[in-house]
Amino acid sequence: MKKTTFIFLFTFLNCCFAFGQFNPNSIGVCYLQQDSSDYYNLTISLPYQTLQNQNIILDSEFKVVIDTATYIGQIIIFDSIGEIARFTNDENFLIQFWCENDGGIQYRPTLQTKIKKTEFKRPLKAKSKIQNICSFVIVNQIGHKLESLNPLTNANFEICGDYNGDGDIDCFIWTAPDNAQNCDGKPDNNLTIKLRVGKQDFELRCCGP
DSSP states (O other), X not given: OOTTXXXXXXTTOOXXXXXXXXXXXXXXXXXXXXXXXXXXXXXXEOOGGGBSOOEEEEOSOOOSEEEEEOOOEEEEEEOSSSEEEEEEEOSOEEEEEEEEETTEEEEEEEEEEEEEGGGOSSOOOOBGGGTTEEEEEEESOOSSOOOOOOOOOSSEEEEEXXXXXXXXXXXXXXXXXXXXXXXXXXXXXXXXXXXXXXXEEEEOSOBOO
């Protein structure tokens, strides 16, 4: 939050992280940024907690990008039916600022990529209600089965993901009203957006005071 003030308030802070690769079977999301005649422009984002090594060193200057994470391997894009596309990544993820609220300054690994539509088994469909999230990704994929999911209760289910197409849901996105009615970005619905993987929920939208 506080978009016009956070740089000034936190110029004394620079979090320099030393990151390794991602934990096995790390799941994130794809945002559809542009849908041209031949390409999809995507932003791939994973929760900060998916990184293996998180060694924090405090410094004196805030940065929007604090480090990079090396990942040379397969990135699988999937939806509720199964795999849509896969590609071998050779670019670094940026460890990038995405939220500042009562939880502090928060970062997450992010990758911008452009992929030919012919590489996809099915068209991507962005959902504006959840800020144009169109699909899920899995990196550092190991094995075939993932941790079973906790059931969804008292919230609005939006989209689900089944990375291997076996009929079992591996992750889903759900929404709930923000109590503070204070969420960044469009649309102006003040809905929190959460990714559930296994027993954990990860925030995908910056909300709260």
